[in-house]
Amino acid sequence: QVQLVESGGGLVQAGGSLRLSCAASGRTFDTYAMGWFRQAPGKEREFVAGINWSGGTTDYEDSVKGRFTISRDNAKNKVDLLMNSLKPDDTAVYYCAARLSSRLGRDDYKYWGQGTQVTVSS
DSSP states (O other): OOOEEEEOOEEEETTOOEEEEEEEOSSOGGGSOEEEEEEOTTSOOEEEEEEOTTSSOEEEOGGGTTTEEEEEETTTTEEEEEEOSOOGGGOEEEEEEEESSSSOOSSOEEEEOOOEEEEEEO
């Protein structure tokens, strides 16, 4: 069992930056691949970024490549999402999730946080 709590959301102007953090409970954090997802109003939840158990492999949705960076610190049981050059289209609730595998992937995420709102103004 893993409990996830996101923080760091807020309101930012277009072109600005935010860092989201996800704190995980449990002693097996380093056995899970982790991911960030987002859901905008009226849209389905979508994959944003993922990272394998060690942090050695990452994956990004095309629209955030080069702007977002996912990282993890297994000693501190946390995963971050650094978001630069933010656009109004990035406005959404962002969720942290733990995958049922140590390997990178875009599905089979079992544990989810409650989400944190990111709003980008134009």
